[in-house]
Amino acid sequence: MSAWIRTLWNGAIFHGPAFSGLNERRDAFLQGLLIVLVIGLVVGLPGLIGDVVAGLRPNAVEAEMDKAMSEMDQVVQQMRPFLGNMPSGTLDEIIAQIKENMRFGFDIARKVEAMPTILPKPIDRVFQAIGKWASKPFGGSGFPLGGAILSTWLGYGIWVMLFARLLGGRGTLTGFFGATALYAVPHVLGFFAFVPVLGGILGFLAYFWGLAIYVKGTSVSHQLSIERALLAVLLPALIALLVAIISATGLATLIAISMSGAR
Amino acid sequence: MGNRTLSLGLVLRALFLDNDAYDQLRDDDNPFIEGLFLVIIIGAVTALLNLIGQLLAWAGTPSMSAIKDAVWQAFPTMQWWSQMAGNATAMAQFKQYYDMGWQIFPALFGAPDPASAAANIVLWPLAAVLSWLLYGTLAHLFARMLGGAGRYSQTLGALSLSFTPFLLRGLGFLPYFTVGAVMNTWQLICRYKAIRSAGQLSWGRAVWATLLPFLVYLVFWVVVGVIGGLGLTAAISAMQGR
Numbered sequence: 212m213s214a215w216i217r218t219l220w221n222g223a224i225f226h227g228p229a230f231s232g233l234n235e236r237r238d239a240f241l242q243g244l245l246i247v248l249v250i251g252l253v254v255g256l257p258g259l260i261g262d263v264v265a266g267l268r269p270n271a272v273e274a275e276m277d278k279a280m281s282e283m284d285q286v287v288q289q290m291r292p293f294l295g296n297m298p299s300g301t302l303d304e305i306i307a308q309i310k311e312n313m314r315f316g317f318d319i320a321r322k323v324e325a326m327p328t329i330l331p332k333p334i335d336r337v338f339q340a341i342g343k344w345a346s347k348p349f350g351g352s353g354f355p356l357g358g359a360i361l362s363t364w365l366g367y368g369i370w371v372m373l374f375a376r377l378l379g380g381r382g383t384l385t386g387f388f389g390a391t392a393l394y395a396v397p398h399v400l401g402f403f404a405f406v407p408v409l410g411g412i413l414g415f416l417a418y419f420w421g422l423a424i425y426v427k428g429t430s431v432s433h434q435l436s437i438e439r440a441l442l443a444v445l446l447p448a449l450i451a452l453l454v455a456i457i458s459a460t461g462l463a464t465l466i467a468i469s470m471s472g473a474r
Numbered sequence: 475m476g477n478r479t480l481s482l483g484l485v486l487r488a489l490f491l492d493n494d495a496y497d498q499l500r501d502d503d504n505p506f507i508e509g510l511f512l513v514i515i516i517g518a519v520t521a522l523l524n525l526i527g528q529l530l531a532w533a534g535t536p537s538m539s540a541i542k543d544a545v546w547q548a549f550p551t552m553q554w555w556s557q558m559a560g561n562a563t564a565m566a567q568f569k570q571y572y573d574m575g576w577q578i579f580p581a582l583f584g585a586p587d588p589a590s591a592a593a594n595i596v597l598w599p600l601a602a603v604l605s606w607l608l609y610g611t612l613a614h615l616f617a618r619m620l621g622g623a624g625r626y627s628q629t630l631g632a633l634s635l636s637f638t639p640f641l642l643r644g645l646g647f648l649p650y651f652t653v654g655a656v657m658n659t660w661q662l663i664c665r666y667k668a669i670r671s672a673g674q675l676s677w678g679r680a681v682w683a684t685l686l687p688f689l690v691y692l693v694f695w696v697v698v699g700v701i702g703g704l705g706l707t708a709a710i711s712a713m714q715g716r
Contacts (some may be wrong), residue, residue: 237492238490238492239631240491241490244490268529269595311552311553315548315551315552318547318548318551319505319541319544319545319548322544322548323536323541323544325538325540326536326540326544327536328533328534328535328536329533329534330507330530330533330534331656332534334647335531335649336528338531338534338648338649338650339534339650341648341650342531342648342649342650342651342652343650345645345648345651346651346652346653346654347500349642349645349652349653349654350652350654351654351655361656361660362654362655362656365656365658365659365663366655366659368671369659369663370660373681376677376678384491384663384666384667385490385491385492388491395607
Protein backbone atom coordinates (compact mmCIF):
# COMPACT_ATOMS: atom_id res chain seq x y z
CA MET A 212 0.00 0.00 0.00
CA SER A 213 2.76 2.44 0.95
CA ALA A 214 4.63 1.56 -2.28
CA TRP A 215 1.44 2.26 -4.23
CA ILE A 216 0.96 5.65 -2.56
CA ARG A 217 4.66 6.44 -3.20
CA THR A 218 4.11 5.70 -6.90
CA LEU A 219 1.14 8.08 -6.95
CA TRP A 220 3.15 10.79 -5.18
CA ASN A 221 6.10 10.32 -7.55
CA GLY A 222 3.72 10.59 -10.48
CA ALA A 223 2.26 13.80 -9.08
CA ILE A 224 5.74 15.34 -8.88
CA PHE A 225 6.60 14.17 -12.44
CA HIS A 226 9.20 11.64 -11.31
CA GLY A 227 9.99 9.66 -14.49
CA PRO A 228 10.40 6.16 -12.95
CA ALA A 229 6.82 6.29 -11.61
CA PHE A 230 5.55 6.51 -15.21
CA SER A 231 7.99 4.02 -16.73
CA GLY A 232 7.37 1.59 -13.85
CA LEU A 233 3.63 1.59 -14.52
CA ASN A 234 4.17 1.49 -18.29
CA GLU A 235 6.26 -1.65 -18.08
CA ARG A 236 4.03 -3.62 -15.71
CA ARG A 237 2.21 -6.59 -17.19
CA ASP A 238 -0.94 -5.51 -15.32
CA ALA A 239 -0.53 -1.83 -16.28
CA PHE A 240 -4.16 -1.46 -17.31
CA LEU A 241 -5.45 -2.92 -14.04
CA GLN A 242 -3.11 -0.62 -12.08
CA GLY A 243 -4.33 2.40 -14.04
CA LEU A 244 -7.94 1.39 -13.50
CA LEU A 245 -7.35 1.07 -9.74
CA ILE A 246 -5.72 4.51 -9.57
CA VAL A 247 -8.62 6.26 -11.32
CA LEU A 248 -11.27 4.24 -9.45
CA VAL A 249 -9.81 4.66 -5.95
CA ILE A 250 -9.22 8.40 -6.41
CA GLY A 251 -12.71 8.81 -7.87
CA LEU A 252 -14.19 7.10 -4.81
CA VAL A 253 -12.05 9.07 -2.32
CA VAL A 254 -13.08 12.37 -3.94
CA GLY A 255 -16.72 11.34 -3.58
CA LEU A 256 -16.45 10.59 0.18
CA PRO A 257 -17.53 14.05 1.46
CA GLY A 258 -20.54 13.85 -0.89
CA LEU A 259 -21.38 10.38 0.41
CA ILE A 260 -21.21 11.52 4.05
CA GLY A 261 -23.26 14.63 3.24
CA ASP A 262 -25.92 12.60 1.42
CA VAL A 263 -26.17 10.01 4.22
CA VAL A 264 -26.48 12.72 6.89
CA ALA A 265 -29.02 14.70 4.82
CA GLY A 266 -31.00 11.54 4.08
CA LEU A 267 -31.20 10.50 7.73
CA ARG A 268 -32.41 13.90 8.96
CA PRO A 269 -36.03 13.66 10.15
CA ASN A 270 -37.32 16.65 8.10
CA ALA A 271 -35.20 16.03 5.01
CA VAL A 272 -37.74 17.47 2.53
CA GLU A 273 -38.34 20.66 4.57
CA ALA A 274 -34.59 21.23 4.92
CA GLU A 275 -34.11 20.63 1.19
CA MET A 276 -36.91 23.07 0.36
CA ASP A 277 -35.51 25.83 2.62
CA LYS A 278 -32.06 25.31 1.08
CA ALA A 279 -33.41 25.43 -2.50
CA MET A 280 -35.47 28.57 -1.81
CA SER A 281 -32.55 30.45 -0.22
CA GLU A 282 -30.25 29.36 -3.10
CA MET A 283 -32.87 30.64 -5.55
CA ASP A 284 -32.96 34.02 -3.75
CA GLN A 285 -29.16 34.20 -3.86
CA VAL A 286 -29.08 33.46 -7.60
CA VAL A 287 -31.72 36.13 -8.26
CA GLN A 288 -29.77 38.73 -6.21
CA GLN A 289 -26.60 37.89 -8.16
CA MET A 290 -28.41 38.12 -11.50
CA ARG A 291 -30.28 41.39 -10.84
CA PRO A 292 -27.45 43.68 -12.10
CA PHE A 293 -27.40 41.75 -15.41
CA LEU A 294 -31.17 42.07 -15.89
CA GLY A 295 -31.15 45.86 -15.97
CA ASN A 296 -33.54 46.15 -18.94
CA MET A 297 -36.20 43.94 -17.42
CA PRO A 298 -38.92 45.79 -15.46
CA SER A 299 -38.72 44.72 -11.80
CA GLY A 300 -42.44 43.80 -11.81
CA THR A 301 -41.90 41.26 -14.61
CA LEU A 302 -38.88 39.79 -12.85
CA ASP A 303 -40.83 39.45 -9.58
CA GLU A 304 -43.64 37.71 -11.46
CA ILE A 305 -41.22 35.22 -13.03
CA ILE A 306 -39.58 34.53 -9.65
CA ALA A 307 -42.97 34.07 -8.01
CA GLN A 308 -43.93 31.59 -10.75
CA ILE A 309 -40.67 29.63 -10.34
CA LYS A 310 -41.14 29.55 -6.56
CA GLU A 311 -44.71 28.34 -6.94
CA ASN A 312 -43.52 25.51 -9.16
CA MET A 313 -40.78 24.65 -6.66
CA ARG A 314 -43.31 24.61 -3.80
CA PHE A 315 -45.53 22.34 -5.90
CA GLY A 316 -42.62 19.95 -6.42
CA PHE A 317 -41.70 19.91 -2.73
CA ASP A 318 -45.34 19.45 -1.75
CA ILE A 319 -45.44 16.28 -3.82
CA ALA A 320 -42.03 15.20 -2.46
CA ARG A 321 -43.44 15.55 1.09
CA LYS A 322 -46.45 13.38 0.19
CA VAL A 323 -44.25 10.76 -1.50
CA GLU A 324 -42.00 10.79 1.56
CA ALA A 325 -44.99 9.92 3.74
CA MET A 326 -46.01 6.94 1.56
CA PRO A 327 -45.28 3.45 2.89
CA THR A 328 -42.42 1.36 1.49
CA ILE A 329 -41.37 -2.26 2.07
CA LEU A 330 -37.82 -1.28 3.03
CA PRO A 331 -37.40 1.20 5.92
CA LYS A 332 -36.80 4.71 4.54
CA PRO A 333 -33.40 5.30 6.26
CA ILE A 334 -31.99 2.11 4.72
CA ASP A 335 -33.20 3.18 1.28
CA ARG A 336 -31.62 6.63 1.70
CA VAL A 337 -28.30 5.06 2.66
CA PHE A 338 -28.58 2.78 -0.41
CA GLN A 339 -29.27 5.83 -2.59
CA ALA A 340 -26.22 7.65 -1.21
CA ILE A 341 -23.96 4.61 -1.69
CA GLY A 342 -25.30 3.97 -5.21
CA LYS A 343 -24.69 7.59 -6.22
CA TRP A 344 -21.19 7.56 -4.71
CA ALA A 345 -20.19 4.23 -6.29
CA SER A 346 -21.54 5.34 -9.70
CA LYS A 347 -19.49 8.56 -9.84
CA PRO A 348 -16.23 7.08 -11.22
CA PHE A 349 -18.29 5.19 -13.84
CA GLY A 350 -20.25 8.27 -14.92
CA GLY A 351 -19.56 10.92 -17.53
CA SER A 352 -17.23 13.90 -17.53
CA GLY A 353 -18.26 17.25 -18.97
CA PHE A 354 -14.71 18.02 -20.08
CA PRO A 355 -11.89 15.77 -21.39
CA LEU A 356 -9.85 14.50 -18.43
CA GLY A 357 -12.02 16.67 -16.17
CA GLY A 358 -11.87 14.32 -13.16
CA ALA A 359 -10.96 10.89 -11.84
CA ILE A 360 -13.57 9.28 -14.07
CA LEU A 361 -13.10 6.04 -16.01
CA SER A 362 -15.04 7.10 -19.12
CA THR A 363 -12.81 10.11 -19.80
CA TRP A 364 -9.62 8.16 -18.97
CA LEU A 365 -10.60 5.50 -21.53
CA GLY A 366 -12.71 7.58 -23.96
CA TYR A 367 -10.25 10.43 -24.41
CA GLY A 368 -7.34 8.02 -24.00
CA ILE A 369 -8.12 6.01 -27.13
CA TRP A 370 -7.93 9.15 -29.26
CA VAL A 371 -4.68 10.30 -27.64
CA MET A 372 -3.30 6.79 -28.13
CA LEU A 373 -4.20 6.96 -31.83
CA PHE A 374 -2.64 10.39 -32.35
CA ALA A 375 0.47 9.43 -30.36
CA ARG A 376 0.91 6.41 -32.65
CA LEU A 377 0.41 8.58 -35.74
CA LEU A 378 3.05 10.97 -34.40
CA GLY A 379 5.56 8.13 -34.13
CA GLY A 380 4.80 6.76 -30.66
CA ARG A 381 5.74 3.17 -29.88
CA GLY A 382 3.79 2.55 -26.67
CA THR A 383 1.48 -0.35 -25.94
CA LEU A 384 -2.19 0.16 -25.16
CA THR A 385 -1.92 -1.24 -21.63
CA GLY A 386 1.30 0.63 -20.82
CA PHE A 387 -0.19 3.89 -22.10
CA PHE A 388 -3.34 3.52 -19.98
CA GLY A 389 -1.23 2.59 -16.94
CA ALA A 390 1.14 5.56 -17.22
CA THR A 391 -1.52 8.16 -18.06
CA ALA A 392 -3.77 7.08 -15.17
CA LEU A 393 -1.49 9.12 -12.90
CA TYR A 394 -3.30 12.22 -14.24
CA ALA A 395 -6.01 11.35 -11.70
CA VAL A 396 -3.73 11.95 -8.69
CA PRO A 397 -4.13 15.78 -8.47
CA HIS A 398 -7.89 15.31 -8.75
CA VAL A 399 -7.77 14.07 -5.17
CA LEU A 400 -7.95 17.81 -4.40
CA GLY A 401 -11.59 17.48 -5.50
CA PHE A 402 -12.09 16.11 -1.97
CA PHE A 403 -12.34 19.77 -0.89
CA ALA A 404 -14.89 20.70 -3.57
CA PHE A 405 -17.45 21.39 -0.82
CA VAL A 406 -15.33 24.29 0.56
CA PRO A 407 -16.64 27.55 -0.94
CA VAL A 408 -14.19 29.37 -3.28
CA LEU A 409 -11.20 27.22 -2.24
CA GLY A 410 -12.88 24.10 -3.69
CA GLY A 411 -13.21 25.79 -7.10
CA ILE A 412 -9.63 27.05 -7.08
CA LEU A 413 -8.29 23.61 -6.14
CA GLY A 414 -10.41 22.00 -8.87
CA PHE A 415 -8.98 24.41 -11.46
CA LEU A 416 -5.43 23.70 -10.23
CA ALA A 417 -6.05 19.93 -10.25
CA TYR A 418 -7.26 20.02 -13.86
CA PHE A 419 -4.13 21.65 -15.28
CA TRP A 420 -1.79 19.70 -12.99
CA GLY A 421 -3.52 16.48 -14.13
CA LEU A 422 -3.24 17.52 -17.77
CA ALA A 423 0.51 18.12 -17.40
CA ILE A 424 0.90 14.66 -15.79
CA TYR A 425 -1.10 13.17 -18.66
CA VAL A 426 1.30 14.72 -21.19
CA LYS A 427 4.27 13.32 -19.23
CA GLY A 428 2.60 9.86 -19.11
CA THR A 429 2.00 9.96 -22.88
CA SER A 430 5.59 11.04 -23.48
CA VAL A 431 7.06 8.24 -21.33
CA SER A 432 4.80 5.43 -22.55
CA HIS A 433 5.21 6.33 -26.24
CA GLN A 434 8.85 7.45 -26.00
CA LEU A 435 7.88 10.77 -27.56
CA SER A 436 9.29 14.24 -26.90
CA ILE A 437 7.17 16.39 -24.57
CA GLU A 438 6.21 18.61 -27.54
CA ARG A 439 4.90 15.67 -29.57
CA ALA A 440 3.15 14.23 -26.54
CA LEU A 441 1.48 17.60 -25.92
CA LEU A 442 0.33 17.64 -29.54
CA ALA A 443 -1.06 14.08 -29.20
CA VAL A 444 -2.97 15.09 -26.06
CA LEU A 445 -4.38 18.33 -27.48
CA LEU A 446 -5.17 17.26 -31.05
CA PRO A 447 -8.30 15.16 -30.26
CA ALA A 448 -9.87 18.08 -28.35
CA LEU A 449 -8.86 20.63 -31.01
CA ILE A 450 -10.22 18.46 -33.84
CA ALA A 451 -13.47 17.88 -31.93
CA LEU A 452 -13.76 21.65 -31.39
CA LEU A 453 -13.08 22.32 -35.08
CA VAL A 454 -15.69 19.74 -36.16
CA ALA A 455 -18.22 21.30 -33.75
CA ILE A 456 -17.54 24.81 -35.13
CA ILE A 457 -17.80 23.63 -38.76
CA SER A 458 -21.02 21.69 -38.01
CA ALA A 459 -22.57 24.66 -36.20
CA THR A 460 -21.59 27.04 -39.01
CA GLY A 461 -22.93 24.63 -41.63
CA LEU A 462 -26.19 24.21 -39.74
CA ALA A 463 -26.60 27.95 -39.28
CA THR A 464 -25.93 28.50 -43.01
CA LEU A 465 -28.49 25.85 -43.97
CA ILE A 466 -31.11 27.40 -41.67
CA ALA A 467 -30.36 30.89 -43.09
CA ILE A 468 -30.64 29.60 -46.69
CA SER A 469 -33.91 27.77 -45.99
CA MET A 470 -35.35 30.84 -44.22
CA SER A 471 -34.41 33.20 -47.06
CA GLY A 472 -35.83 30.68 -49.57
CA ALA A 473 -39.10 30.51 -47.65
CA ARG A 474 -39.62 34.30 -47.94
CA MET B 475 -15.45 -33.06 -26.24
CA GLY B 476 -12.69 -30.49 -26.77
CA ASN B 477 -10.48 -28.71 -24.29
CA ARG B 478 -12.02 -26.03 -22.11
CA THR B 479 -10.06 -22.79 -22.33
CA LEU B 480 -12.50 -20.49 -20.54
CA SER B 481 -11.87 -19.74 -16.90
CA LEU B 482 -12.51 -16.85 -14.55
CA GLY B 483 -8.81 -16.00 -14.72
CA LEU B 484 -8.91 -15.82 -18.53
CA VAL B 485 -12.01 -13.61 -18.42
CA LEU B 486 -10.36 -11.21 -15.96
CA ARG B 487 -7.13 -11.14 -17.94
CA ALA B 488 -9.12 -10.30 -21.10
CA LEU B 489 -11.00 -7.59 -19.20
CA PHE B 490 -7.67 -6.02 -18.23
CA LEU B 491 -6.44 -6.24 -21.84
CA ASP B 492 -3.88 -9.02 -21.47
CA ASN B 493 -2.88 -10.08 -25.03
CA ASP B 494 -2.36 -13.73 -24.03
CA ALA B 495 -6.01 -14.13 -23.01
CA TYR B 496 -7.21 -13.22 -26.52
CA ASP B 497 -4.56 -15.44 -28.15
CA GLN B 498 -5.53 -18.35 -25.89
CA LEU B 499 -9.21 -18.27 -26.83
CA ARG B 500 -8.32 -17.73 -30.49
CA ASP B 501 -6.22 -20.92 -30.41
CA ASP B 502 -8.92 -23.01 -28.69
CA ASP B 503 -10.16 -26.07 -30.62
CA ASN B 504 -13.68 -24.62 -30.72
CA PRO B 505 -13.54 -20.86 -30.10
CA PHE B 506 -17.10 -20.31 -31.34
CA ILE B 507 -18.72 -22.58 -28.72
CA GLU B 508 -16.57 -21.20 -25.91
CA GLY B 509 -17.39 -17.67 -27.07
CA LEU B 510 -21.12 -18.36 -27.28
CA PHE B 511 -21.09 -19.80 -23.76
CA LEU B 512 -19.20 -16.77 -22.43
CA VAL B 513 -21.49 -14.18 -24.06
CA ILE B 514 -24.61 -15.93 -22.71
CA ILE B 515 -23.18 -16.39 -19.22
CA ILE B 516 -22.07 -12.73 -18.94
CA GLY B 517 -25.53 -11.55 -20.05
CA ALA B 518 -27.44 -13.86 -17.73
CA VAL B 519 -25.28 -13.51 -14.60
CA THR B 520 -25.09 -9.71 -14.76
CA ALA B 521 -28.87 -9.53 -15.36
CA LEU B 522 -29.40 -11.69 -12.25
CA LEU B 523 -27.13 -9.47 -10.14
CA ASN B 524 -28.87 -6.41 -11.53
CA LEU B 525 -32.23 -7.89 -10.55
CA ILE B 526 -31.10 -7.96 -6.89
CA GLY B 527 -30.34 -4.22 -7.01
CA GLN B 528 -33.63 -3.47 -8.76
CA LEU B 529 -35.58 -5.45 -6.15
CA LEU B 530 -33.87 -3.58 -3.28
CA ALA B 531 -34.51 -0.20 -4.96
CA TRP B 532 -38.13 -1.18 -5.67
CA ALA B 533 -38.61 -2.16 -2.01
CA GLY B 534 -37.46 1.30 -0.95
CA THR B 535 -39.70 3.19 -3.42
CA PRO B 536 -43.42 3.90 -2.92
CA SER B 537 -45.80 2.46 -5.50
CA MET B 538 -45.69 4.34 -8.82
CA SER B 539 -49.50 4.47 -9.06
CA ALA B 540 -49.66 6.09 -5.58
CA ILE B 541 -47.11 8.73 -6.68
CA LYS B 542 -49.07 9.28 -9.89
CA ASP B 543 -52.27 9.85 -7.88
CA ALA B 544 -50.48 12.19 -5.44
CA VAL B 545 -49.23 14.36 -8.32
CA TRP B 546 -52.71 14.43 -9.88
CA GLN B 547 -54.29 15.45 -6.59
CA ALA B 548 -51.74 18.25 -6.17
CA PHE B 549 -52.54 19.89 -9.53
CA PRO B 550 -55.59 21.86 -8.27
CA THR B 551 -53.22 23.95 -6.11
CA MET B 552 -51.63 25.37 -9.28
CA GLN B 553 -52.94 28.63 -10.76
CA TRP B 554 -53.31 27.33 -14.31
CA TRP B 555 -55.52 24.45 -13.13
CA SER B 556 -58.58 26.64 -12.50
CA GLN B 557 -58.33 28.03 -16.07
CA MET B 558 -58.13 24.55 -17.59
CA ALA B 559 -60.72 22.91 -15.30
CA GLY B 560 -63.52 24.81 -17.07
CA ASN B 561 -62.70 23.25 -20.43
CA ALA B 562 -63.75 19.58 -20.52
CA THR B 563 -61.96 18.86 -23.81
CA ALA B 564 -58.69 20.33 -22.56
CA MET B 565 -59.02 18.37 -19.31
CA ALA B 566 -59.61 15.08 -21.15
CA GLN B 567 -56.64 15.75 -23.41
CA PHE B 568 -54.43 16.66 -20.43
CA LYS B 569 -55.43 13.50 -18.56
CA GLN B 570 -54.64 11.41 -21.63
CA TYR B 571 -51.13 12.91 -21.95
CA TYR B 572 -50.64 12.59 -18.19
CA ASP B 573 -51.45 8.86 -18.24
CA MET B 574 -49.25 8.35 -21.29
CA GLY B 575 -46.39 10.22 -19.64
CA TRP B 576 -46.56 7.96 -16.60
CA GLN B 577 -46.17 4.94 -18.85
CA ILE B 578 -43.03 6.34 -20.46
CA PHE B 579 -41.14 8.59 -18.01
CA PRO B 580 -40.63 6.39 -14.92
CA ALA B 581 -38.64 3.90 -17.02
CA LEU B 582 -36.71 6.72 -18.73
CA PHE B 583 -35.72 8.23 -15.38
CA GLY B 584 -34.58 4.90 -13.98
CA ALA B 585 -37.51 4.09 -11.68
CA PRO B 586 -36.95 0.59 -10.24
CA ASP B 587 -38.67 -2.03 -12.38
CA PRO B 588 -38.14 -5.64 -11.21
CA ALA B 589 -40.30 -7.02 -14.06
CA SER B 590 -38.05 -5.51 -16.74
CA ALA B 591 -34.99 -6.52 -14.73
CA ALA B 592 -36.27 -10.11 -14.65
CA ALA B 593 -36.94 -10.03 -18.41
CA ASN B 594 -33.32 -8.93 -18.87
CA ILE B 595 -32.19 -12.40 -17.76
CA VAL B 596 -33.37 -13.50 -21.22
CA LEU B 597 -33.05 -10.23 -23.13
CA TRP B 598 -29.46 -9.30 -22.24
CA PRO B 599 -27.93 -12.63 -23.36
CA LEU B 600 -30.09 -12.55 -26.50
CA ALA B 601 -29.08 -8.98 -27.40
CA ALA B 602 -25.45 -9.76 -26.62
CA VAL B 603 -25.43 -12.84 -28.89
CA LEU B 604 -27.05 -10.89 -31.75
CA SER B 605 -24.59 -8.00 -31.34
CA TRP B 606 -21.67 -10.47 -31.11
CA LEU B 607 -22.66 -12.29 -34.31
CA LEU B 608 -23.47 -9.15 -36.31
CA TYR B 609 -20.38 -7.19 -35.30
CA GLY B 610 -18.22 -10.31 -35.44
CA THR B 611 -19.28 -11.12 -39.01
CA LEU B 612 -18.65 -7.58 -40.25
CA ALA B 613 -15.36 -7.27 -38.37
CA HIS B 614 -14.20 -10.63 -39.74
CA LEU B 615 -15.03 -9.56 -43.32
CA PHE B 616 -13.13 -6.30 -42.92
CA ALA B 617 -10.22 -8.02 -41.20
CA ARG B 618 -9.97 -10.49 -44.11
CA MET B 619 -10.12 -7.63 -46.64
CA LEU B 620 -7.26 -5.96 -44.75
CA GLY B 621 -5.15 -9.12 -44.87
CA GLY B 622 -6.27 -10.82 -41.64
CA ALA B 623 -5.34 -14.48 -41.25
CA GLY B 624 -7.90 -15.69 -38.70
CA ARG B 625 -10.79 -18.08 -39.27
CA TYR B 626 -14.37 -16.89 -38.68
CA SER B 627 -14.71 -18.96 -35.52
CA GLN B 628 -11.43 -17.55 -34.21
CA THR B 629 -12.62 -13.97 -34.75
CA LEU B 630 -15.89 -14.73 -32.98
CA GLY B 631 -14.14 -16.57 -30.16
CA ALA B 632 -11.72 -13.72 -29.48
CA LEU B 633 -14.49 -11.14 -29.86
CA SER B 634 -16.59 -12.87 -27.18
CA LEU B 635 -13.98 -11.60 -24.70
CA SER B 636 -14.93 -8.06 -25.67
CA PHE B 637 -18.13 -8.60 -23.67
CA THR B 638 -16.15 -8.84 -20.42
CA PRO B 639 -16.57 -5.09 -19.68
CA PHE B 640 -20.29 -5.83 -19.44
CA LEU B 641 -19.44 -7.53 -16.14
CA LEU B 642 -19.61 -3.99 -14.74
CA ARG B 643 -23.37 -4.28 -15.06
CA GLY B 644 -23.12 -6.90 -12.33
CA LEU B 645 -22.30 -4.09 -9.90
CA GLY B 646 -25.96 -3.25 -10.33
CA PHE B 647 -26.59 -5.53 -7.34
CA LEU B 648 -25.96 -2.26 -5.47
CA PRO B 649 -29.29 -0.44 -5.68
CA TYR B 650 -29.19 2.88 -7.57
CA PHE B 651 -25.81 2.03 -9.13
CA THR B 652 -25.45 3.18 -12.75
CA VAL B 653 -22.68 2.60 -15.29
CA GLY B 654 -22.15 5.28 -17.90
CA ALA B 655 -20.37 5.29 -21.25
CA VAL B 656 -17.28 3.58 -19.83
CA MET B 657 -18.62 0.11 -20.66
CA ASN B 658 -18.94 0.79 -24.40
CA THR B 659 -15.54 2.50 -24.66
CA TRP B 660 -13.92 -0.37 -22.78
CA GLN B 661 -15.66 -2.85 -25.07
CA LEU B 662 -14.34 -1.00 -28.12
CA ILE B 663 -10.78 -1.34 -26.80
CA CYS B 664 -11.37 -5.07 -26.14
CA ARG B 665 -12.76 -5.45 -29.67
CA TYR B 666 -9.59 -3.92 -31.09
CA LYS B 667 -7.51 -6.35 -29.02
CA ALA B 668 -9.62 -9.31 -30.17
CA ILE B 669 -9.54 -8.39 -33.87
CA ARG B 670 -5.82 -7.75 -33.75
CA SER B 671 -5.24 -11.10 -32.08
CA ALA B 672 -7.60 -13.12 -34.31
CA GLY B 673 -6.41 -11.61 -37.60
CA GLN B 674 -2.80 -11.12 -36.49
CA LEU B 675 -3.02 -7.65 -37.99
CA SER B 676 -0.83 -4.58 -37.59
CA TRP B 677 -2.22 -1.97 -35.17
CA GLY B 678 -3.35 0.34 -37.99
CA ARG B 679 -5.24 -2.36 -39.88
CA ALA B 680 -6.76 -3.62 -36.65
CA VAL B 681 -8.06 -0.11 -35.90
CA TRP B 682 -9.75 0.01 -39.31
CA ALA B 683 -11.23 -3.47 -38.94
CA THR B 684 -12.57 -2.44 -35.52
CA LEU B 685 -14.15 0.81 -36.69
CA LEU B 686 -15.47 -0.10 -40.16
CA PRO B 687 -18.43 -2.19 -38.86
CA PHE B 688 -19.70 1.00 -37.16
CA LEU B 689 -19.55 2.75 -40.52
CA VAL B 690 -21.77 -0.01 -41.92
CA TYR B 691 -24.20 0.52 -39.00
CA LEU B 692 -24.20 4.27 -39.70
CA VAL B 693 -24.85 3.79 -43.44
CA PHE B 694 -27.64 1.31 -42.61
CA TRP B 695 -29.39 3.75 -40.26
CA VAL B 696 -28.99 6.65 -42.72
CA VAL B 697 -30.56 4.51 -45.48
CA VAL B 698 -33.39 3.44 -43.12
CA GLY B 699 -33.91 7.11 -42.15
CA VAL B 700 -34.04 8.27 -45.77
CA ILE B 701 -36.40 5.46 -46.84
CA GLY B 702 -38.58 6.08 -43.78
CA GLY B 703 -38.64 9.83 -44.48
CA LEU B 704 -39.55 9.29 -48.13
CA GLY B 705 -42.26 6.81 -47.17
CA LEU B 706 -43.71 9.23 -44.63
CA THR B 707 -43.66 12.10 -47.13
CA ALA B 708 -45.38 9.90 -49.75
CA ALA B 709 -48.02 8.81 -47.22
CA ILE B 710 -48.73 12.41 -46.15
CA SER B 711 -49.01 13.65 -49.74
CA ALA B 712 -51.28 10.68 -50.61
CA MET B 713 -53.53 11.58 -47.65
CA GLN B 714 -53.61 15.24 -48.70
CA GLY B 715 -54.44 14.21 -52.29
CA ARG B 716 -57.60 12.37 -51.17
